[in-house]
Amino acid sequence: MVKKLLKLVPYLILALVITGFNSFLDGLTNIRMTRLLDLAINGQTRELKSQIPGMLVIAFALVPMGILVGIVSNFYKRKANSTLKQYYLTKVFNKNIAEFQKENNAKYLSAMTNDFNTLETNLITGIYSVFESVMTFIVGIWMLSTVDTRMIILAVILILINLVISMIASKPSKKAHKERSDMFDAYTSYIKEILSAFHIVKNYNLQQKVNEDYNKKSEEIQQKGFIIERMLSFVMSLENFLMNGAIFGMYILIGYFSVKGSVSVGEVLLVINGVQKMAWPLFNISENLPKIFTSGDLIKKIEKTLKNTDTYVESVSLPDFNEEIEFKNVEFGYDDSEEPVLTDINFKIKKNGKYLVVGPSGGGKSTLLKLFRKYFNPTKGMILIDGNNLKDVIREDYYKLIGNIEQQVFIFEDTVRNNLTLYKDYSEEEIEAAIEAAGLTEFVKQLPNGLDTVIYDNGRNISGGERSRIVIARALLNKAKILLMDEAFASLDMERAREIEKTILNLKDITVINVSHVIFKDTKKLYDKVFTVKKTVY
Template identity: 30%
Template sequence: MKQAVREHKVLLTITLLCSILTSAAGVLIALILQKVIDAALQGDKQLFREILLLSVVYLLLLGLFGLIYSLCSKALIRNVTITLRGRVFRGVFRQKAETFSATNTADYLSALTNDIKLLEDNYIQPMLQVLQNVVVFAVSLGILLYLSPLVTVILIGCMVLMFAIPSLFGKALQHKQSEVSSQMSAFTASLKDLLSGYEVITSYAMGRYAEQTFKQQNHRAAGVRFAADRLFAFNESVSHTLAILTQFAVVFIAAYLIITGNLSAGSLVALVQLSGGFVGPVLAIMENLPKIQGIKPVQERIDLFSEEKHEPDAEGLTPVFHSTLEARHLQFSYKQGNPVIQDISLSLEKGKKYALVGPSGCGKSTLVKLLTGYYDRFDGSIALDGTDLKRLDREKLQQMVSTIHQNVYMFDSDIRHNICLHEEFSEQMLDTALHTSGIHKFLQNTPDGLLSPVGENGLQLSGGQRQRIAVARALIRNKPILVLDEGTSAIDMQTAYEIESRLLKLNELTLITITHNMNEDLLGLYDQIIYMENGKIAEMGSLEELLKHGGRFRGFYTLEKDLAGATG
């Protein structure tokens, strides 16, 4: 948070200077009022005209500096919030995949929206107000001492009382602010869950349940915020009461001094004016300090998300893939879980084609993520051309791998953007990808061709069309390693067969396919089938070798074929 403010030092300096000038000038009005009233009571016309002229110039300058301060303070708030959001967003996306997945995305959304707003309302703006009021207080104190030391001492006594009582609410307000942040995060998570589950809610007639759940979360979030606001209101009420008490004391004491002949009428007006400039800033500070203190948990949460102290690659070597990708005695488990990958050793050769098969949950996808550098917390070793994966530049390693996922995410843009993903490709490369993936078959029926919008997460496309786009997205990049994670499961069998068979014919491509499709013609084209069970490699070999061996793969293969025939 502090670093985000420091990034705008120049604007902050200008804002503070204008704040000091504006605040100090505002207090000096009390002296002008004193001189005007005393000149009027004395009948001094010459002094009256001089003060009038001075006042006009004074007010013009006050207005100018006030405008500059107002513009600069708003620009500062805008820039700091932009910087904070940028730091949080960068921090989230620079996390390791495992760390990112361990946190609900609603928490990230809440940090980027609710928490940033809380910081703006309860830290940045109050901090500027506190700084401004400190100047007003200091200047007011100096003039008060000049006009009447006795009144000043009484005001200081009242001020101590004003500080002592509301400060009792500090810890309670901090606790309430933390509760507000947590509850808003939970509310965002629940809302995201309900909106994402729209189809399930509609299909199973869960409308009333959804409305009731939203109602409960909505009331809970509003209740927690109201509890915090209630405490703020009590704090402000006590502060206001003490402020009024202080002003009454000043008026009666100053009036007594006039009666005894120790104070002029103009000084009385100045003292009353200054008491507002003395008590008002203290009141504002007392109202804002609990907000600043109370926002500390939210500030720590923002700093945690925006933290960019992620472990860099040990050496950041440039990855090279000319021969093999090897794993030795690989072990992996998710946090606080049983091992998902157990003592796996294998060697994948460049240009060869591998099919990973096995029951659901046996660790196929996890193994591929490990081999391609998605996770880096594992036991054993993974080496690309003899170089340990942990020594390689992570970003460059990711640029060597394309993945066609089963669940395809579509950005809310057009078809072309979802294929190219902000990169530029030649028309020939794009055309090849369109034909290889089969997109050209449905493209002519779309209203605007490649520029046709796909909707939120591809809502305007079928599942098969989305998967074709995912295939084109991977193929156009022509990377040396391609992972096909059930990537053609939503496409008709004929198109899926055509796409997969074309991929199998690409000599320079190293293909790793995770599949449940037991098509004999396709499986027979793979150089090696890796059959997994319970996080281990049970068998490896070509289709012919594995079927001839008659082991566990053959039983799985036969069962899947029978199930496919029955459902067909």
């Protein structure tokens, strides 16, 4: 992430160069204006008249410059935000399926919303704001130095006070920010849970309980936010006090010079203006520096969620499936289960064979499919595909060969066509054939715009059976070599399930492994073998 941030430096520099030039023009206008004032007080009218056009040119130039500053600074912020978000999403999809499934994905949601919002305000905008303030501060010093160079010493003292306080403030607020981010993870996860259990909450009248839990969690976060704000306001007040003292000192000094007659009225005004120009950036810097310092920890936390703990290097490429898959003395247990879920598994499946997998609930059928899908590797033994250890086979190669029809159906908010093709190119004939095989012909016919009808919100406007058939057609169209089905017919009526099963079993160039509770006598005999899974496979 830090590398990505470094790539944004040119955009930041561009924004700062323009911002800096704008600050310079602003300072110049101030200096010139006070000179004009002195000329007016001293009655030097001719000189005054000759200076006014130049002054107006600079003052007018400030208008387009101000607009330009807005454009380039926003361009930098937009670029930075989108670069970081894109990087994050790419990294999330580089995670192993097994590891992703093990985790609560609310933490990714929380990172993409809460943590990125914090980074946007604290780091991306914070860095720009600090540099912008530094430049305005320098312009302030410049304005003061045109009056008396001794003023610079006071300015340096102001900077030092500011930096020290920022450093001290960043430590406790770092810890509080990290705690608040962790709380946001839990909070997002909770919200996701209660929203997905919406109908259960309504049916069982659990609103009261949900309200109480929600209030508790939300109060905890508010409290942490309050602690952070309290900490910062304490630091700000202290800083305010010290800074006001230093500014007051500067005013006394310039007042003294004025009484002595060594500075003019215009110069007194210039110093007051300059001091004000210096004061705002200093407050801004001290507000933003601790936030920038705390962002490092947040980045580390975000990066940690993106790391795959399994760093096993897959080295075997597998362009095709030619012969067989063999389970050899395979044993598998989930991380947190003491006993293996599957043990002593030895069987083979042949290319283009059709296999039905049955067994009692909890016997391990879905787990067996997860091993086929390479979501997990066996704890012991090995799975060989055409003689290669599946563990060594490059995941992307293998995934090109398999098609999945799972219980959980995902439909994109897009047209039926795109949901079938998944944005790949197929001929109309191929699409028609898949639609026919999946029993979708009638469904597509009655759609208002045929294949170009949009399906909304994970298939809200179509039935469960239609969603399943779309996924079946998707897998057929993808021309997978090995089709892995997990209760694919559960949401279909018997007649349609039987029809689609027959169609799939009659396909010649595909190996089918079908885990199903729905077993029809007539289709059962179309399988080459029926495996029963009950801790082992027989």
